């Protein structure tokens with residue numbers, strides 16, 4: 001909490017000074033009030049002096065109004081400071097989250113990040129607001145009341161000195177037991193957020209599989225679990241109020257009894273006893289409020305730790321100090337190759353050397369020693385069963401994950417030496433899960449190049465086989481896209497994300513199972529369009545393509561096909577070579593292609 005405060009409070013320093021200062025003045029009037037009432041009783045009420053009572057009454061009213069003014073100033077300062085700090089923390093959190101690499105995003109998990117940016121920041125905000133308003137008030141009021149009471153009479157003060165620590169001890173015991181529960185509650189809230197998110201985003205699938213009852217039960221269990229913790233805390237803290245009031249009222253009884261005797265003897269006036277009672281209640285109530293503050297601050301401290309975890313998380317993928325990569329030598333090497341009539345350019349568009357990746361907490365490599373060399377303009381096909389590591393392999397190219405061993409070079413430069421922005425400009429990726437954000441088709445297409453012209457956008461749409469349905473929309477490129485692109489079909493979404501990757505002319509295009517929702521004819525048309533694209537780019541760098549698919553038909557024309565199994569590349573070559581040499585590829589082909597489609601090479605190898 002302190003760390004967050006130190007980092008974000010600077011801009012609001014004046015509110016943190018003016019707010020508590022106004023509160024102190026208000027407390028000053030609060031402390032004077034019992035004294036004025038005592039005078040009113042002693043000088044006005046006991047002698048039945050009505051004008052004196054009215055005079056003191058007016059004085060009390062004026063004090064109340066002035067006190068109120070200071071309260072309002074403090075309230076405003078508290079609101080400005082807490083809202084301002086909350087907004088700054090959220091902005092910074094959002095920035096930090098956007099800097100994180102996939103590995104850290106996996107570690108935190110989306111639901112937890114959402115609770116951190118909403119609920120946790122709220123808790124911190126609440127603590128800041130209460131801090132400005134109450135942190136000074138209650139301790140000051142408690143100590144001030146105690147001093148004022150002791151100044152009235154030392155002997156009665158003994159009652160004070162006994163009852164105050166008594167309540168203090170009760171609070172300390174209860175709080176010590178409650179604090180661990182608050183941390184648990186936050187974690188359980190994370191789980192509810194996770195289930196809610198899954199349930200809502202997967203509502204259609206859940207209905208289709210008639211899993212509503214199961215999901216409801218899962219939600220109910222998580223909510224019940226959280227409620228149980230909250231109830232446990234509630235039960236513990238419910239002890240506090242009765243005990244406090246018991247001690248407080250016993251103290252008041254003792255004061256009235258002992259004070260009564262002193263009034264009779266003439267040592268004290270009635271007004272002074274009343275003032276004593278007032279100070280006593282004020283002190284003990286202050287302790288109750290201080291305890292409430294402790295609760296709020298404990299929750300906020302748990303939240304602040306969670307917020308700090310994100311703010312302080314150093315992204316494992318960083319490009320600090322990386323100089324821009326010059327692509328001219330790649331084009332020159334290619335030119336030279338063509339001039340020499342050689343078949344392999346000196347600088348490959350993509351090279352993986354012993355590249356490995358293991359997810360955190362996993363003992364096996366999701367990508368295991370991948371060796372691939374792909375020349376500019378070539379097409380790489382990646383095929384393999386579900387979970388064989390295809391997506392993880394291609395995620396290494398735009399550096400969504402950093403290899404745990406080995407290296408990945410794009411255009412002859414290790415991806416770790418590229419400025420990330422340039423790398424991701426050069427590498428256009430269509431992720432497996434087509435995701436669009438709310439806005440318009442245009443705003444979704446312009447992610448890679450904000451200045452892209454309409455002509456460029458239409459060209460990308462044409463190529464991605466999306467132009468036809470976009471043209472039919474009444475607003476064309478400016479047609480609205482709802483959150484997650486849910487006003488488009490799965491296939492339309494996929495085509496739009498392909499078009500998005502093509503805008504801004506990438507030199508390396510990755511299609512991660514991007515044709516899975518397209519019919520065979522459209523898939524073929526898409527590949528044909530991409531191939532023509534690669535031929536028309538000969539001026540600069542030709543388009544190099546990586547196609548991930550589970551369909552043989554999507555990768556069979558590729559220059560190199562990698563067959564993946566359990567993270568390993570178990571076969572590499574052209575369609576014909578693999579048919580002859582790779583049993584797994586043969587198996588995949590046999591299950592998908594008609595025997596006559598396998599071709600001559602397959603005839604020998606597949607049998």
Ligand SMILES: Nc1ncnc2c1ncn2[C@@H]1O[C@H](COP(=O)(O)OP(=O)(O)OP(=O)(O)O)[C@@H](O)[C@H]1O
Nearest residue numbers: 106359366384385386387388389390391392393432
């Ligand atoms: N974020 C993650 N955290 C932990 N493990 C993961 C994560 N993503 C994938 N894996 C694991 O890594 C392995 C490879 O996953 P990957 O997504 O690369 O497979 P894939 O070949 O793309 O599968 P599919 O064809 O279904 O898309 C799987 O065993 C999977 O369980």
Ligand SMILES: [Mg+2]
Nearest residue numbers: 390391432513
């Ligand atoms: Mg995949």
